[in-house]
Amino acid sequence: MEIIVGKTAGFCYGVKNAKDKTENVLIENKENKVYCLGELVHNKQVVEKLENMGLTVIENVEELPKSDNKNNKVIIRAHGVGKEVYEKIEELNYQYVDLTCPNVLSIHKIVQEYIKNGYYVLLIGQKNHPEVLGTYGWCEGKCSIVETEEDIEEICKKIQSNKILVVAQTTFSLEKFNKFVEIIKTKLNNELEVRNTICNATKLRQEETEKLSKEVEAMVIIGGKNSSNTKKLYDIASKITSTILVETAAELDLEELKKYKKIGIMAGASTPKESIDECIEALKSI
Numbered sequence: 198m199e200i201i202v203g204k205t206a207g208f209c210y211g212v213k214n215a216k217d218k219t220e221n222v223l224i225e226n227k228e229n230k231v232y233c234l235g236e237l238v239h240n241k242q243v244v245e246k247l248e249n250m251g252l253t254v255i256e257n258v259e260e261l262p263k264s265d266n267k268n269n270k271v272i273i274r275a276h277g278v279g280k281e282v283y284e285k286i287e288e289l290n291y292q293y294v295d296l297t298c299p300n301v302l303s304i305h306k307i308v309q310e311y312i313k314n315g316y317y318v319l320l321i322g323q324k325n326h327p328e329v330l331g332t333y334g335w336c337e338g339k340c341s342i343v344e345t346e347e348d349i350e351e352i353c354k355k356i357q358s359n360k361i362l363v364v365a366q367t368t369f370s371l372e373k374f375n376k377f378v379e380i381i382k383t384k385l386n387n388e389l390e391v392r393n394t395i396c397n398a399t400k401l402r403q404e405e406t407e408k409l410s411k412e413v414e415a416m417v418i419i420g421g422k423n424s425s426n427t428k429k430l431y432d433i434a435s436k437i438t439s440t441i442l443v444e445t446a447a448e449l450d451l452e453e454l455k456k457y458k459k460i461g462i463m464a465g466a467s468t469p470k471e472s473i474d475e476c477i478e479a480l481k482s483i
């Protein structure tokens with residue numbers, strides 16, 4: 198069997214940076230409490246490893262107890278958080294370690310700058326995604342989140358501002374983003390600024406997944422079941438060829454995969470190299 202592994206499979210630089218720096222923080226803070234707001238990455242294996250090193254994962258800042266020691270830390274993960282979360286962390290007597298991906302920080306800057314200049318923001322992304330909620334938290338309430346085509350109709354009817362900025366969640370599908378922008382243009386006569394803030398790492402991974410899917414008989418997508426960017430890779434590949442989505446090598450149906458002579462492997466931005474290597478080994482053993 199021939200196995201082709203996508204060049205862009207696995208950790209993007211934002212996630213790698215967050216994971217590496219969190220490990221360092223944990224090593225340097227054995228005497229202090231270290232919390233993380235939400236799972237550092239959408240990957241069970243990575244999160245368990247960090248928890249074993251001393252990290253406490255809590256859902257959100259509301260669950261953070263008051264700290265009696267200023268050296269206790271709160272990790273802000275690559276998704277970023279809204280302005281009020283930074284304030285709350287300091288109020289509760291913690292230091293924050295800001296591991297927000299530079300790409301996400303740049304969206305926070307863009308929305309603040311445009312809002313200052315009188316724009317209303319249309320943020321294209323998933324309504325409950327932490328990154329989207331974080332960006333929303335920099336918009337002073339002058340923002341609507343667009344997740345579906347139906348949202349566009351409803352939101353455009355209500356918009357009062359003449360100046361509109363459109364931005365996207367970094368891991369949103371490029372195809373859908375372009376489609377939504379075209380629809381928005383037909384609904385609004387307002388001054389429209391479109392900033393494609395989809396991360397290049399995401400774009401390249403999606404493009405490579407499409408290309409690779411056309412070259413193989415089956416695709417194996419590796420990543421957390423709750424990772425939206427992994428799910429998108431699955432969606433892209435499954436439209437082209439037989440595709441399975443697994444979190445670990447143990448989930449591979451080797452009997453089923455035996456029938457293919459050429460298999461492609463792609464992995465989401467939060468999938469560690471170890472998980473990819475384990476899957477390659479398992480496939481090689483067939």
Ligand code: SF4
Binds near residue numbers: 396466
């Ligand atoms: S996918 Fe892109 S924006 Fe998101 S953490 Fe990775 S590099 Fe940053």
